[in-house]
Amino acid sequence: MIEITHLCRVYGSLVAVNDVSLTIADGEIVAIVGTSGSGKTTLMRMINRLVEPSSGSIKIDGRDNREIPAEELRRGIGYAIQGHGLFPHKTVGENIATVPKLLKWDANRIKARVDELLKIFNLDPAIFRERMPHELSGGQQQRVGVARALAAEPPILLMDEPFGALDPIIRDKAQADLLEIQRRYGTTVVIVTHDMDEAMRLGTRIAVMDKGQLQQFATPAEIIAHPATPFVRELLESGDRALRLLSLRDVAELIEPGDAEGNPIDAATSLRSALAECLWSGRETLPITSEGRLIGRIRRSEIERAARFDNFEGAQR
Ligand SMILES: Nc1ncnc2c1ncn2[C@@H]1O[C@H](COP(=O)(O)OP(=O)(O)OP(=O)(O)O)[C@@H](O)[C@H]1O
Incomplete structure (x- = not known):
């Protein structure tokens, strides 16, 4: 469980995240949605302490995340970003093995895990394990990025616009893959997106942010039926409801x-x-x-x- 309490982050006179409180249950997929600059990324990055809060706290399974050693935090929280962030001079297999290697898993265990993940993401290990990132399509690179984030079976996965650069058909497949992985491992997922449709498809609950403030934190059905603020209503109306x-x-x-x-x-x-x-x-x-x-x-x-x-x-x- 992730408990976020009165969390604030200030940059000079700008309040990027303003008094946000919310609790994410184990095995949930929470989509943080909002317009550009609304504080989504800042909020998410405070979970794995890539950004330090100005005030407030985050507890992970009851422990303040400032008390968790950096390595333990990194091992327990996978992180996948738009553009995949793959190491260009390492093979696909080496990319996926990054965290297990840091954790000093033995070579057989690492190889088994790499192959397992490649199979889950529909990439034949015999073909893709030794390939370099530039030899993959954008969609394949994206899958390897998520596979790498999941390599050490982290209970929590943070994703920042992971599907933003994909074309709609591949994006749909990538979203389906994520849902499948989440079902398989029970991973708690926090995903940042500016796309309400993506939030609706993936989120068990959606956190709507505007100007650093949390406007609503509710299930997709609740948000459609009862948008809490004019901003949420506007965001909903920005697309076609039937679709x-x-x-x-x-x-x-x-x-x-x-x-x-x-x-x-x-x-x-x-x-x-x-x-x-x-x-x-x-x-x-x-x-x-x-x-x-x-x-x-x-x-x-x-x-x-x-x-x-x-x-x-x-x-x-
Ligand atoms: N390191 C920083 N220094 C100063 N200002 C920052 C810093 N990081 C973020 N901000 C500001 O905080 C606000 C929130 O940024 P954040 O990246 O969290 O928004 P976002 O909702 O993720 O936006 P986007 O969808 O465009 O990525 C923005 O106005 C941004 O310019």
Whole structure:
């Protein structure tokens, strides 16, 4: 559990983070969302002490983070940033092995862990382990960045706009990967994003920041139903609500038995992406796969039905 209490960070006359209190439960994904300069990154970086608070405190599992030795903090908290931050002169395998090496894991354990992570992220170890970062696509580099952050199985993962540079389709896949990893390891994830749709898709709860202040900390459904301040309402209205509702839900929810023509989509894809695929390829139905196996199909008409707010509220109950 991460308990943030009356946290402030001041730069000269600027209050970057202003009296923020919130508690993040184990295994949650908390998305910090807000406009540029609202204090999202500063707030997150105080968790792993890349930034020191001016006042207030952060406790991790009951311990003040200032009392936790730097190495222990680094080991317990993975950190992934936009642009991946991979070491350009190290192979993919060496990049992922960075923290386990610091922790002096033995070579066999490191190799097993590197290969396990590469497989989880759909990168064949035999092909990718020895590659250099510049030999990967942007999406592959992003996955290696997250794999590296997860290498020592940290209970907490901090992510700063990790998917910001990815194109929408790859971004959707990267988000699905993150959800899968989170389910598998039960990692507590704090992710900074300026994209409300991404926050809605990933967050078990969303922290909305404006000018250093926490405007609302609530589930996506609560935020849609009851935006706490005019700013939150404005942020919500900045996109299309029907599409936002679809980005919250996975294809898996609307699977039906049967075949369909053309390229399949994964069951973890958002309904929003599935609709985009229907429209793009002119198909009324799409085949659905899970772990590479065909498991059914989805209908465009069902996706459109799910986009109606009434049905969304029904699905939440
Ligand atoms: N080291 C610093 N020195 C001075 N001012 C800073 C420093 N770091 C951040 N700030 C200021 O604090 C405010 C909050 O910055 P922060 O990076 O937390 O915002 P953000 O919400 O993450 O923005 P973005 O989405 O643009 O990354 C900004 O006005 C920024 O200019």
